Amino acid sequence: xxxxxxxxxxxxxxxxxxxxxxxxxxxxxxxxxxxxxxxxxxxxxxxxxxxxxxxxxxxxxxxxxxxxxxxxxxxxxxxxxxxxxxxxxxxxxxxxxxxxxxxxxxxxxxxxxxxxxxxxxxxxxxxxxxxxxxxxxxxxxxxxxxxxxxxxxxxxxxxxxxxxxxxxxxxxxxxxxxxxxxxxxxxxxxxxxxxxxxxxxxxxxxxxxxxx
Numbered sequence: 001x002x003x004x005x006x007x008x009x010x011x012x013x014x015x016x017x018x019x020x021x022x023x024x025x026x027x028x029x030x031x032x033x034x035x036x037x038x039x040x041x042x043x044x045x046x047x048x049x050x051x052x053x054x055x056x057x058x059x060x061x062x063x064x065x066x067x068x069x070x071x072x073x074x075x076x077x078x079x080x081x082x083x084x085x086x087x088x089x090x091x092x093x094x095x096x097x098x099x100x101x102x103x104x105x106x107x108x109x110x111x112x113x114x115x116x117x118x119x120x121x122x123x124x125x126x127x128x129x130x131x132x133x134x135x136x137x138x139x140x141x142x143x144x145x146x147x148x149x150x151x152x153x154x155x156x157x158x159x160x161x162x163x164x165x166x167x168x169x170x171x172x173x174x175x176x177x178x179x180x181x182x183x184x185x186x187x188x189x190x191x192x193x194x195x196x197x198x199x200x201x202x203x204x205x206x207x208x209x210x211x212x
Contacts, residue, residue: 001135002062013136016056016128020049024165039103040110046120053127057194060132076187076200083179084208091172102209115206122201125162129181130188130197134158155185180204 003009105111138154147153163177184197 001060001131001139003139004059009136009139012056012059013140016132020052020128021133021161021165025167027168029168029170040105040113040117042113043117043120046117046124049124050120053124056132057127060136072187072191072196073199073203076183076196077203079183080180080200080204081207083183084176084204087172087176087179104209114209118205118209119202122205123198126184126188126194126198126201129158129162130185131194133161134185159185 004012105114134155137158138151141154142150159178159181162181163174166173166177184201187197187200188194
């Protein structure tokens with residue numbers, strides 16, 4: 001990841017954490033049988049987050065001579081679905097939470113908005129949670145603390161930050177987010193590319209809308 005002056009890195013990290021990573025922790029939990037997607041309109045909020053992620057990515061992106069690898073996309077997507085299906089099975093078996101209602105797109109334009117929504121969201125989350133936050137956190141903490149397990153600690157913190165951002169959806173969503181983050185983070189670390197995780201994340205979101 002490209003480095004800038006320490007002052008710029010600290011300001012950027014503080015803004016991202018305080019205004020984008022921290023607020024989801026305080027999102028009010030959805031009540032049972034709530035309708036998550038009541039209408040499919042142009043996702044303006046997600047588009048703004050996408051632009052932020054795009055800037056963040058190219059601001060810290062360090063060019064590498066690598067091509068998009070399709071096998072990791074297939075493997076990552078498959079793992080995401082295996083975990084999600086197992087957790088879905090547990091949630092139905094334990095019957096501790098009712099399923100949320102989802103309104104599927106009902107027209108061509110609503111499907112376009114749906115796909116845009118998921119593509120913007122997937123790109124934002126991959127850049128912020130898999131590309132930027134873990135590595136920048138490791139970089140900062142390693143400046144003052146020399147500990148061989150610092151990288152592991154930062155990875156755990158990053159995973160928890162992503163998972164708890166889904167707390168408003170319930171406990172099983174948090175568990176699913178934990179495993180989802182681990183899978184997507186490993187995908188990024190193994191390939192060195194944000195696009196493999198983005199494509200896997202996008203495919204998972206779209207198919208999950210219909211099947212899960």
